Amino acid sequence: GENVEQHPSTLSVQEGDSAVIKCTYSDSASNYFPWYKQELGKRPQLIIDIRSNVGEKKDQRIAVTLNKTAKHFSLHITETQPEDSAVYFCAASLGGSYIPTFGRGTSLIVHP
Amino acid sequence: NAGVTQTPKFQVLKTGQSMTLQCAQDMNHNSMYWYRQDPGMGLRLIYYSASEGTTDKGEVPNGYNVSRLNKREFSLRLESAAPSQTSVYFCASSLTGSDTEAFFGQGTRLTVV
Numbered sequence: 309g310e311n312v313e314q315h316p317s318t319l320s321v322q323e324g325d326s327a328v329i330k331c332t333y334s335d336s337a338s339n340y341f342p343w344y345k346q347e348l349g350k351r352p353q354l355i356i357d358i359r360s361n362v363g364e365k366k367d368q369r370i371a372v373t374l375n376k377t378a379k380h381f382s383l384h385i386t387e388t389q390p391e392d393s394a395v396y397f398c399a400a401s402l403g404g405s406y407i408p409t410f411g412r413g414t415s416l417i418v419h420p
Numbered sequence: 421n422a423g424v425t426q427t428p429k430f431q432v433l434k435t436g437q438s439m440t441l442q443c444a445q446d447m448n449h450n451s452m453y454w455y456r457q458d459p460g461m462g463l464r465l466i467y468y469s470a471s472e473g474t475t476d477k478g479e480v481p482n483g484y485n486v487s488r489l490n491k492r493e494f495s496l497r498l499e500s501a502a503p504s505q506t507s508v509y510f511c512a513s514s515l516t517g518s519d520t521e522a523f524f525g526q527g528t529r530l531t532v533v
Contacts (some may be wrong), residue, residue: 317460340519351510351524352463359519397462403519407453407478412462 310335312400314411322419327388329414331398332380340401341381342408343372347394355396356383388418422446426511426525433501433532441496441528443511451514452494453478453522454486456507463510469494501532 311334321327331341342357358365358372358381365372369388374381381400385392395415401408426443433439445452454466465478467486475486483505485497494513498505511525 314462342521344522351526352522353524354521357521401518406518407465407468408518408522410463412460 310338310400310402310406310409312398312409312411314398314414316414317412318415318417320417320419321388323388323390325388327385327392327416327418329383329396329398329416330380331382331400331411332378333400333409334379335400335402336376336379337402338400339403340408341372341374342399342401343383344397344399345394346397346413352397385416388416390418390420392416393418424511424513424523424525426509426528428528429526431528431530433498433530435502435532437501438497438499439501439530440498441509441511441530442493443495443525444493445513445523446492447513447515447523448491449513449515449523450491451516451518452488453512453514454484454494454496455510455512456480456505457510457527458507466496466509498530501530503532506530506532 314331339360344352345355346352371384395413398411399408424445453468455463469475469488472491509528512522514522
């Protein structure tokens with residue numbers, strides 16, 4: 309089955325800095341890569357996703373890049389703000405009836 | 421539009437007791453899932469239902485059973501609770517398969533003493 313590794317497990321930055329979270333996956337057939345944000349005590353919510361036919365996708369201060377050859381994808385957050393503090397999960401999916409596999413999460417702490 | 425609703429929000433059980441976690445979605449989604457979340461372990465899939473009438477085991481199914489009651493509802497049952505089942509449980513749903521956004525319920529914090 310699919311295996312997703314996520315790094316780092318904890319990331320501490322100063323407000324205004326950029327943050328990068330990286331995930332690697334094992335199955336080259338995976339074609340859908342969502343990122344979820346989970347604030348403390350809340351449910352995970354999708355913040356951005358990318359499909360295998362796209363190399364990069366941006367939405368305001370967040371972007372995701374995908375390198376299919378190396379089988380890794382990354383979440384980039386620019387100009388971090390305290391409200392970006394949360395746990396971020398990546399996932400990889402083969403699509404169809406295959407269930408997405410989640411990484412173990414990255415706790416992002418943005419210091420004011 | 422409520423999205424995904426799961427009950428209860430908190431529960432304390434004694435070892436050996438049973439309980440059912442309820443989940444309902446009003447988005448006409450085909451697929452539903454149950455995850456457990458433990459510190460440092462991410463979201464681990466317990467069971468899923470790709471469509472009404474089907475259920476399949478996920479990564480950590482032992483000690484759990486599920487029922488896809490209809491298209492809207494997917495329940496998770498603990499027959500004989502154990503302290504190792506202390507966790508936060510999330511129900512989720514998605515429109516079709518695994519390549520569309522998953523919507524999560526608000527979570528159930530379960531403690532087994």
